[in-house]
Amino acid sequence: MDFQDYKGVWVFIEVNDGSISPVSLELLGAGRRLADKRGVELAGVLIGEKIKRLVATIFEYGADIAYVFDQPIFKHYRTESFMKALLQCSNKYKPEIILFGATSTGKDLASAIATDLPTGLTADTTELDVEEETGLLLASRPAFGGNIMATILCKKYRPQMATVRAKVMKALTPESGKTGKIVEEICLLKEEDIRTKVLEIVKATTKKVRIDEADIIVAGGKGLGSQEGFQLIHELANVLGGTVGASRDVVEAGWIEHHHQVGQTGVTVTPKIYFAIGISGAIQHIVGMKNSGLIIAINSDKDAPIFQACHCGIVGDAFKVVPLLIEQFQQALLREEVHHGGKI
Structure with missing residues (x-):
């Protein structure tokens, strides 16, 4: 050529x-x-x-x-x-x-x-x-x-x-x-x-989470140990009004549906705040969230690769750290509601 x-x-x-x-x-x-x-x-x-x-x-x-x-x-x-x-x-x-x-x-x-x-x-x-x-x-x-x-x-x-x-x-x-x-x-x-003919277009009636449109994402990984442990992610996301994300391992384990998966084989996201909890930080996951505004990582392994990709890192047990965060955020929300006299 x-x-x-x-x-x-x-x-x-x-x-x-x-x-x-x-x-x-x-x-x-x-x-x-x-x-x-x-x-x-x-x-x-x-x-x-x-x-x-x-x-x-x-x-x-x-x-x-x-x-x-x-x-x-x-x-x-x-x-x-x-x-x-x-x-x-x-x-x-x-x-x-x-x-x-x-x-x-x-x-x-x-x-x-x-x-x-x-x-x-x-x-x-x-x-x-x-x-x-x-x-x-x-x-x-x-x-x-x-x-x-x-x-x-x-x-x-x-x-x-x-x-x-x-x-x-x-x-x-x-x-x-x-x-x-x-x-x-x-x-x-x-x-x-043209061999293909469009007879009708039927749009999906079920509403799925659009994780790529979320401003706050709380994502969890296999470090949470089990599907029951993963409920901690749902709790924090609920307090923050955010959306739940997950690593590939979590999806493959059946803890949550695929459309919550962040990463190369999932969804690429750019929220304002991204929590990576119990996620080691494989390249496959990093490429899906690296452009987030603020990345906060929580992991018990101080050498986890996720700490090289985050803005703020907390080395500790997620089952001790996250409940404290939930408590603090709940108190902050209550103070805000009192200050404004109603719903935020």
Whole structure:
């Protein structure tokens, strides 16, 4: 391949219920940094129906160019139709890097694109960088069960591609009024050419905890000893009005459902306050919570890796420390209620 033909950083802009997915805005921030380092333009690729109105947002969050496929055939996401559109655009304009959110849609589309081009794809990336001179994308992610960080390169093919987890990159502060170049594309695809048909969309009726939206997370690990011991986490979270989180070991032990899991194979979170109680601090867990505003760790092992990742650390028995915290927080809440004469 002649790498000279490939230039620019692209971000696939995922749209859900008429709005841009937050992870796509985060990737525009990461893409801007990579593009500036390479001295190239940053582009967002929008595929859907009636989505031209979203172009202004893409520019405000850092893009120089917007490639837009706005056709009725793209009303609903289907692998085949979106793949054909993005392949057409990629083969025509030849970007050197394409980034996708590591969502169900992003993972599905990225893997289909990588297979067809063909090129390499790094999945569930948590860190991104680029070599200025060579243009090599340095996509890093935990490997070997989260015990090490591996940096993966795609030396022989272009474009280089990666899916990136939500909450690990930071979106830029939007620049109101910023504009860019709009390139409208048409994909000559007919409905009868697509094997998958969307008959009905049924939204889930059960309400699950959205741990990635919580301001306060109290997370527990296997250091709590048992499911009964883990109830201490629920008690502290309840007092603080927070959400319960857990390490992978706790979920695998069946103490709590998977959607509470924080880490590489769970959810990436960025709360204002994160309690890590009885959690040793494996890389797999750290990558899921390292961008929290304030990290407070409680562990009986003074050499636990979690103390290298926290802002405040308490070495001690959680069953002695946490009840004291609960008592203090309860008293503080009572004082606050008395002071304000009612509910906080």
